[in-house]
Structures are given as C-alpha cells and as structure tokens.
Amino acid sequence: MEGKIINFGDVKRDKDGFFKIVPVPFEKTTSYKRGTEKGPQKILEASTFMELFDEEFKFEPYREGVFTYIPMSFDGLNIEEGIEKIYSRSLEIIDGKTFPIFLGGEHSITFPIVKAFSEKFANDFTVIQFDAHSDLRYSYEDTIYSHASVMRRVVDITNCIQCGIRSLCVEEYESLDNLNTDVFFIKDFFEDKKGYLNRILNEIGDNVYITIDVDVLDPSCMPATGTPEPGGVSYLDLLNLLENIFKERNVIGCDIVEFMPIENLHYCEFTISKLIYKIMAYKIRYKKTYRV
C-alpha cells in the first residue's frame, strides 16, 4: 500500500456515512501502459484541495457522510484471485442503503463489482458504461478477465447500455446482435445530444449501475489513461448525461476506472475528483425526489 489513508474531500471519516469510497488499485491486465494502480491515491490527494460547497445546488454534498476504505491490496495475487477478492469485498460493502463509489484501477474491476450487485439486487438493474471502447472481446491476451473483455463478462449478468463508444474490433461488432447490450456510438451523440440521452433513458430500468472509463472523455481534457481515443465527450457533456440519469432513475452505485496519472499533469486527478463530487451532489439532490 502506498501513502497515508486520505478520506475523500479531507473531511471527517464517517463510518456511518452515506457515501462509501472504495479504492481498488487493481492492475494485472493493462495492455499498452501501466499506472492505473496509482489512480485512487492521486484522486484522493487531489480531493483534499477541492471546495466542498456545490455552487450549483447550494449545499455541501459531504455532509451526508463520507467513508473512504483502506485501499485493497493485491500483492502476490494472480488475476483470478484478485477478481475474487474484489467480489467478496464488494459483497460486504453493498448494503442497499449507502452509495458506493469504486475507484480503479483497471476496468476489470467492474465485473466482480457488478456480480456482487446482482446478488444484492437480484439482477434488477441496468449497467450503463461510459467508455471509448466496447470491451466486448470474449478474452484478451489469454485471460477472460482482461480490461478489454470486461463488458463481455458483465453482459452475461445483466443488460447493458454502452455510451461514447468509438473503438471496437470486427469480432465485437459482429457479436452485438447476440449480446445483452446496446452500443450507442459517439457520432450519434454529437449529432443529437438530447436524442442520445432519451435513447439511454428509454432503454434502462428503474435501477442503474454506472461504470465510467475515463477514456470516454476527450483526450484533450483526459490524456491520463492507458488507451486514449480521439473524439470523446467533454467534462460538461458527461456531467449533463450523468445528471439526467440521476434525476430520472435510481442509481445504486458506480465505478471510475482506467485513470493512469501523468506526473506534473495534475489537472487530470482534479478533474476526476470533481467528477466524483458532482456524482455525490446529483445523488443527494435527486434521491429524495425520485424513488422506485
């Protein structure tokens, strides 16, 4: 484990807090470059410099209570053992009353987390993925638990909507008709942003889990990721989609993955830290006005 334990936002660590921040610095299958294991610590460090007042909603989201877990350790574990550890830890954390936010690490962590949610929520939820890549390969580099095949595992558990997609291989494209998922390509977003949101809302159930691969953002605002793809959404585009999803549905938890810090490019960790705080603000702002 690296560094000292920081509570997100540098507020009092509240074990009964509504928000559970779970650092999962798992990195065993990244393809091009390494460094996502340092993501959670950098995000937590940046969060200590954030203003805690949300100027848009005029409240302080942290007042619902924040508890950041000690980062999980994967030393000496192989891929399968790491996945199993994330699954059993998630089962302990998910209680249906608090709101967990998992910080990757690589995208592989989403499968064991969703598997744990499926036990608690009896598969009665949709997974919305924000990502440049569809991650639907059956396996990649000799493992079915690769970050590049994570959604292929997830679509076997529950139905999915994939947003922001602009990179996939022919095998993935040809499999789309047979899989429990809908891919919404990025081009459709830039042609009609409102229509894109409505398509998402039309296809999702009452309960939603959100997985955000930071490479859904355009590399101009988020270069700090292992496999960046040009032509992504802006920070404000992403916030707008998220806000409307929180407004219209019951979001049960989320993860933010594939952040790979770049030395001396600290705006990236500040961007993600603020993104997480806005998610907390949306959850509080809308949870009392909409309930399934």
Ligand SMILES: [Mn+2]
């Ligand atoms: Mn991706």
